[in-house]
Amino acid sequence: MIEAYLIVAVAIAVMMLVGRAVARGTGIPAAIPLVLLGVAASFVPTMSKAVVPPDFILNLYLPLLVYRAAFLTAPRETKEDAVPISVMAFGLTCATALAVMAAVRFVLPEVGWPVALALGAAVAPTDPVSATSIMRRLGTPRRLVTILEGESLVNDAVALTLFGLALTALTEPVTPAAGVLLLVRVVAGGVLYGLVLGWVVGRLRGRITDPGAQIVLSLITPFVAYLPAEHFGFSGVLATIATGFYLGTRAHGLLQPASRLTGNAFWEVLVLLLESSLFVLLGLEIRQVISGVSNYSIGMLATTAVVVLAAVVVLRLLWTMIAFRLARWLPGKHLSFDRVGRRERLVMGWAGMRGAITLAVALSIPLSASNRPLMIFLAAVVVLATLLGQATTLAPLLRRLGLGESKKAVIEEAHARRATAEAALSRLEELASDDRVDEHTAEVFRQLYELRLDRARAVLDESDGDEEKGLDEQSLRWLRKQLARAQRQEVDDLYADGKISATTQRHLIHELDLEERRRASDPQ
Incomplete structure (x- = not known):
């Protein structure tokens, strides 16, 4: 039995690698080949054991995914755009869940409202990863990215709270008054417990200096937050x-640089594995899902899928173009809605792709729930249709609207790099003048930071960038690649000749890798 599960795990990992390679080669969203590979693998008898229990997905995938999203939230920008984010996250999420519930009930009256609401809650939250990665690459105004990321974080909480209410209604009657009281209890209790836990974990992090221990603590934190809260009836x-938001706003003060570097790399890989495996698992369940909806005609399935998809996509466009505009009159101090023009609102409306969270919620619908296969089928249609239809057309839309050429973020980063380099040089001169650093060492670091300063000034047109004058961006990338290759080859030769140890070799290669990553993130 254990060997069978290991084979399944390895097969899923291989499909993830192949699927992402196909996505890179074709330019299509990775979800498409991952699902198709999962469908193909479902015909292998051993892979039938890969059907994951709903509770497993709910208790494993969701805590990790939402914790990471909360941890990476930008607090200042989110606070500044709290009103537009709230209008999207609270208003649109609730409206979408209710609209989908009504659409399903209209087409299929036999479906109970708790199951229909569970589907609405599943497809309501957006996944901004695809959209924001395209926006950052094209230089879209940063405020759009901030609103979409803030919306995604909050609408996860709203949608999953509604999903919990739907699950409760599946097992016991829930009146409107009882539902309101239940929401107040689960929301208030969940937030309070999360903040207290965040404070406790923050105190522990401040006392731990070992990077490995920091990663272990960060890995168990989502489960310590999620499982006890669910046990006591909170969200x-x-x-x-x-918890994630509290710790994310204090990450730099709690963690040492080495811990941040290794921790970020670990979480990037973990989230990649979780999201990719969810699409593979969906593919593995497709045959069972199709078997479960075989009592419906193809026409009925197509009609229901189109109606649900239309409710999701059209409602979002209408909300951003009409309701979002009306929200400017809400009371309170907030950034002017005039800065979110018609073009920006159209992009926000079209950037409502669904992804891993929707799949995780849909797959976590209890096996005992009536019409579960139908709900998973409809959720999969929404995810794949929005990824294939919206993610692939977002970049052309941004260019057509003239929102893909902003250099504000590049200039802002260059200003920050110049300021940090100048601060380092100033401190270096102080240490050198006090004879706390010898002149030879000071000169080495002086050249390093002056080079970084020249690069920042070159971006800001404050110098000619003499070290790279006359080279275009493509030539610069080629030159850097050649120099990095020469350095790595020299390190390998020194090790092969017995002049350095394996430890030294790994250390030098690690430094070269870090430098290459830094250059890749530098403004060009």
């Missing part, structure tokens, strides 16, 4: 989000 998702 585990809100508790996890509150």
Whole structure:
């Protein structure tokens, strides 16, 4: 039995590698080949054991995914855009869940409202990863990215709270008054518990200096937030989000640089594995899902899928173009809605792709729920249709609207790099003048930071960038690649000749890798 599960795990990992390679080669969203590979693998008898219990997905995938999203939230920008984010996250999420519930009930009256609401809650939250990665690459105004990321974080909490209410209604009657009281209890309890836990974990992080121990602590934190909150009847998702947000706003003060570097790399890989495996698992369940909806005609399935998809996509466009505009009159101090023009609102409306969270929620619908296969089928249609239809057309839309050429973010980063380099040089001169650093060492570091300063000034047109004058961007990338290759080859030769140890070799290669990563993130 254990060998069978290991074979399944390895097969899923291989499909993830192949699927992402196909996505890179073709330019299509990775979800498409991952799902198709999962469908193909479902015909292998051993892979039938890969059907994951709903509770497993709910208790494993969701805490990790929402914790990471909350941890990476930008607090200042989110606070500044709290009103537009709230209008999208609270208003649109609730409206979408209710619209989808009504659409399903209209087409299929036999579907109970708790199951229909569970589907609405599943497809309501957006996944901004695809959209924001395209926007950053094209230089879209940063405020759009901030609003979409903030919306995604909050709408996860709203949608999953509604999903919890739907699950409760599946097992016991829920009146409107009882539903309101239940929401107040789960929301208040989840947020309070999450903040308290965040404070406790923050104190522990401040006392731990070992990077490995920091990673272990960060890995168990989402589960310590989610599972006890769910056990006591609170919202585990809100508790996890509150904990992640609290710690994320204090990450730099709690963690040492080495811990941040290794921790970020670990979490990037972990989230990649979780999201990719979800699409593979969906593919593995497709045959069972199709078997479960075989009592419906193809026409009925197509009609229901189109109606649900239309409710999701059209409602978002209408909300951003009409309702979002009306929200400027809400009371309170907030950034002017005039800065979110018609073009920006159209992009926000079209950037509502669904992804891993929707799949995780849909797959976590209990096996005992009626019409579960139908709900998973409809959720999969929404995810694949929005990824294939919206993600692939977002970049052309941005260019057509003239929102893909902003250099504000590049200039802002260059200003920050110049300021940090100048601060380092100033401190270096102080240490050298006090004879706390010898002149030879000071000169080495002086040249390093002056080079970084020249690069920042070159971006800001404050110098000619003599070290790179006359070279275009493509030539610069080629030159840097050649120099990095020469350095790595020299390190390998020194090790092969017995002049350095394996430890030294790994250390030098690690430094070269870090430098290459830094240059890749430098403004060009």
